[in-house]
Amino acid sequence: MSERRVVVTGLGATTPLGGTIAETWDGVLAGRSGAKPLPEDMLERYELPVHFACTIAVDPSEVLSKVQIRRMDPSAQYAVIAAQAAMEDAGSPEPDPERLGVAIGTGIGGVWTLLDQWDNLREKGVRRVFPLAVPMLMPNTSSGNVSLLLGARAGAHTTVSACASGAESMGTGYEMIRQGRADVVVAGGTEAAMHPICFAGFAQMQALSTRNDDIEHASRPYDTGRDGFVMGEGAAVMVLEEYEHAKARGARIYAEFGSIGMSADAHHITAPEPEGAGASRAMREAVERAGLADSDIVHINAHATSTPVGDVAEANAIRRAFGAAADGMPVSATKSMTGHLLGAAGALEGLLTVLAVHHRTAPAAINVEDLDSKVDLDVIRGEHRTLPDGDIAALNNSFGFGGHNVALVVKSV
Amino acid sequence: MADQQEILSGLAEIVNEETGLDPAEVQMDKSFTDDLDIDSLSMMTIVVNAEEKFGVRIPDDEVKNLTTVGDAVTYIQNNQG
Numbered sequence: 001m002s003e004r005r006v007v008v009t010g011l012g013a014t015t016p017l018g019g020t021i022a023e024t025w026d027g028v029l030a031g032r033s034g035a036k037p038l039p040e041d042m043l044e045r046y047e048l049p050v051h052f053a054c055t056i057a058v059d060p061s062e063v064l065s066k067v068q069i070r071r072m073d074p075s076a077q078y079a080v081i082a083a084q085a086a087m088e089d090a091g092s093p094e095p096d097p098e099r100l101g102v103a104i105g106t107g108i109g110g111v112w113t114l115l116d117q118w119d120n121l122r123e124k125g126v127r128r129v130f131p132l133a134v135p136m137l138m139p140n141t142s143s144g145n146v147s148l149l150l151g152a153r154a155g156a157h158t159t160v161s162a163c164a165s166g167a168e169s170m171g172t173g174y175e176m177i178r179q180g181r182a183d184v185v186v187a188g189g190t191e192a193a194m195h196p197i198c199f200a201g202f203a204q205m206q207a208l209s210t211r212n213d214d215i216e217h218a219s220r221p222y223d224t225g226r227d228g229f230v231m232g233e234g235a236a237v238m239v240l241e242e243y244e245h246a247k248a249r250g251a252r253i254y255a256e257f258g259s260i261g262m263s264a265d266a267h268h269i270t271a272p273e274p275e276g277a278g279a280s281r282a283m284r285e286a287v288e289r290a291g292l293a294d295s296d297i298v299h300i301n302a303h304a305t306s307t308p309v310g311d312v313a314e315a316n317a318i319r320r321a322f323g324a325a326a327d328g329m330p331v332s333a334t335k336s337m338t339g340h341l342l343g344a345a346g347a348l349e350g351l352l353t354v355l356a357v358h359h360r361t362a363p364a365a366i367n368v369e370d371l372d373s374k375v376d377l378d379v380i381r382g383e384h385r386t387l388p389d390g391d392i393a394a395l396n397n398s399f400g401f402g403g404h405n406v407a408l409v410v411k412s413v
Numbered sequence: 414m415a416d417q418q419e420i421l422s423g424l425a426e427i428v429n430e431e432t433g434l435d436p437a438e439v440q441m442d443k444s445f446t447d448d449l450d451i452d453s454l455s456m457m458t459i460v461v462n463a464e465e466k467f468g469v470r471i472p473d474d475e476v477k478n479l480t481t482v483g484d485a486v487t488y489i490q491n492n493q494g
Contacts, residue, residue, distance in 0.1 A: 065433055066430070066433065067430075067432060067433035070430075070431070127461050127464070128461065130458065131454040131455075131457040131458055132458075
């Protein structure tokens with residue numbers, strides 16, 4: 001069997017910048033911040049040190065029915081909205097259901113359901129625990145619901161690797177098609193973790209920005225004034241399709257999904273390995289498996305969460321992976337606008353990388369006023385960068401607590 | 414005490430909220446599973462909400478005997494308050 005190529009034919013998302021991927025991309029190009037204040041009552045009740053987050057722009061109740069809202073955790077609601085939009089964007093392909101797959105990652109899963117139902121049990125008793133509590137809180141609730149919605153029967157997978165989950169799921173979808181298990185896979189990530197416990201937990205780790213008086217400038221990757229990430233939520237999904245299958249139905253092809261590289265640090269449960277050995281191995285693996293030379297990579301969408309340690313570790317890893325060739329890889333840090341969507345981050349940034357290659361435009365980061373001298377990268381600021389004509393490729397990095405490193409390669413077609 | 418018609422329309426509201434079914438579909442002779450396509454998980458939610466609304470206790474053992482909407486209405490009518 002000749003090598004099966006995988007292309008991207010549909011995109012869908014609901015994010016802090018908009019209810020669609022088009023609005024999200026426009027927001028990124030406009031340099032808009034998705035940061036919004038958190039509800040007063042939540043802040044008062046729990047005395048949270050963080051007063052803001054990149055909450056979702058369009059409430060799911062504007063898109064889904066009342067019954068869908070009741071029967072799905074918010075994380076699954078976001079995933080279903082993004083998956084449906086991605087399939088429509090792909091021209092509603094109707095493959096044999098047994099050739100249609102799903103891969104949706106999440107960092108935390110149904111945390112709202114878990115804790116709401118725990119509150120019900122304690123305050124009202126066992127009879128008031130919702131019978132759908134378990135299928136709503138399980139981490140595979142999103143892939144299960146998307147599979148159900150689309151009638152996808154080739155397999156429904158859930159990758160869980162913290163903030164690398166969304167990127168890893170796209171790799172899972174890519175491998176499903178390469179291995180011949182499916183012709184079309186709906187792949188992405190979702191997260192709905194704006195629960196006080198998540199703010200409390202991340203805040204206790206000192207991982208979140210506390211720039212409460214200037215929230216739109218809080219997410220500032222690579223800037224010397226960065227003080228932690230800004231929590232985000234939402235979902236992003238792409239339709240991956242076997243190239244001949246896409247061609248046969250005359251589908252619009254955004255880009256080719258070139259490969260995935262993965263590694264684990266085995267260094268610390270949360271801290272990145274400072275020299276970036278593991279992360280650079282994932283990047284090298286992705287480029288080599290895509291059959292590319294370093295000079296073919298003309299753009300990187302970095303993980304760049306705006307934490308003091310993580311941003312420098314990633315910069316070191318990029319240099320370690322590509323040496324002088326990294327000078328020719330302008331870097332986007334889109335979390336400066338979207339915030340950090342945790343388990344959906346790698347998926348959203350995967351979509352933004354696809355759009356960057358498709359439109360040959362790499363978006364500028366906002367809030368990088370004073371580039372950290374320890375970051376030896378061509379970080380795009382001010383003007384967006386026009387990418388070259390001809391065959392190009394771009395890299396998307398995602399890393400997660402647990403030491404997970406994932407790098408994706410996207411190629412022009 | 415709610416009369417039969419009040420119980421039926423109250424139950425129809427609960428079914429609508431849980432499943433999205435048109436309340437007009439919820440009639441005395443309809444089977445929850447065969448006609449209204451209500452699965453056992455939805456049935457549990459409907460039962461708990463009906464208990465709260467009408468002040469009755471419907472034991473789990475009793476739920477399996479409630480085949481039709483009419484069965485439920487009658488049970489609630491005979492056991493309320």
